[in-house]
Amino acid sequence: MTTTGFNPLEHRGIPLDRQVRNWRELDVDPIDPDHSDPYTRCRIITMNGIEVEALLFSHQFARNCADMDVKRRLAEVRYIEQQQQKAVNWLLPGASSALETTIAYEQVAVDLTAWVARMEPDPYLKQAYQFGVLEDFDHLYRYANLYEMVQRRKAERIVDDLTEVIPGRPTKYHHRHPADNVREPYDRSTAAPISKLHALTIMSAEQQTMNFYMNVGPEYMEPIARQLYQEIGLIEEEHVTHYESLVDPGETWWERLVNHEYNECYLYYSFMQTESDRRIKAIWELHLNMELEHLHLACELMRANDGREPEEVLAPELPAPVTFEPNKEYLRELLDTQIDLTTLGTGYVQEAHERFEAMQDALMGGELPPSERVIDLHREQFGTDYRHATNGEHPVASLRQQHTTS
């Protein structure tokens, strides 16, 4: 296979009746918590989010479908997808704490969203990713400060020198009126296929982050940890609203199913091309071969029930592979130009408008939010906040590091 010219519709994968794995095959060896490529862990986290969305989507589809044969077909493929999710997510090592995995989730959010923003051809969609990425970037910084406080270790041991840890758009300003999180959707008939894949990918990643934080947050005993997970968990709700509203709701269920399966092929193919760990690369290749069959079955359903050819809605070949790589200068440029944006209606503004202020007042109750207190607590204990800046001082003067003199 080469990096260009791969059309998933022209390939048949592993027949569905040969895709069930036994316990031994499901019992994957996790990656090493301290010697792995951080971007290998990012790819695992991304594919877990993609598989979870596949499952949730399939369940919703089944609940809205009266055709027994279709329900049975969905159940068959969904079971395999559950096994894929297990095989992928169980690659994460038990030796890593939930907070370490959280920091890795934020590294995914930063470098995946930045890459998608760079590649997105539609200016309105591009703006949505640029807006969101500055928020994930700040979450990484807040969790990294929590990490050093509760686990006595620096987040650079997790993200390495690939991603900087410095303030983004301050988390306290992410709490917008919920109505202002709804964006305009793309038009399914005119949007480029790559735009649909981007929206689905980022929506899935953010959805998984939302689910993870809402479940893992209460596992912590430290009050500041519990509180920070609540606060950032609520922002993930905003992000899922933001990204899911980009997808055209006029797509039929069949079309959506085909898009989901196609996106899974695209991402497994991408990661197979870019994976540095040979053992994990073999898993991406195996899953690609399973997904090719899932896509084929979805296309059959579309032809039979939608009266359309899948080729009408899909790209003729896979776009350039989604790649995890440093985006440091790109992020610094965004920090420099978009730090003070918020949303109003479906657009973006710079002023703190009335509805934004009302939401802020209701939520803050006259106190500092956990995302501010975590930094204050860190300064009390360590004399300053934690940062991992590799490319110079912060582009925004007001966000440069302050040292308390003791």
Added chain:
Amino acid sequence: MTTTSEPDTERDADVVELLIGQHMEIRDLFAEVQSSAGEQRSDAFARLVRLLAVHETAEEMVVHPATRRSVDGGDAIVEDRLAEEEHAKEQLAHLESIGTEDPSFPEKLARLREAVLQHAHHEEAYEFRYLRQQHDPEQLRRMAGLVRAAERTAPTHPHPSTQSATANLVAGPAVALFDRVKDAVRSALSDDRK
């Protein structure tokens, strides 16, 4: 690189923070031994042996008794931890006897690392999380003082440029080091009770 913020270790960190911090140091030292070679490896291994001796002994003498006293089912929890520690000590002594240049060293070290990381995880999940519930901040700080006393008595880092023979001498035998730390904690404990 402008990475900043150094933890002020003498700040009134409590025993949980201190021990979790040591778990992280142990984990990072394992990674260092695994990714280095030659003298660098034997030096890193000597530091690992020293830290494990300090850490495990302090836990045996300070944390486990507290767990026995205050956690429901504490005796059984501690017995499990002691069995893991005993097993790890044997592996450690064996690794020390074969030396860092032995062809089987990497594989045996990897096995020890897995056992130690799992042991640390068990302590955090089944012991540390209860310590803060069951003890007031003053008690936790006093326990931290005992752990630090143990740390002070163990021989300090071998000089980075020492030959591996010297490094081994400083580090071992590990068993003797464990005993030495144990004596120091015992005397700190009796001072503490006066």
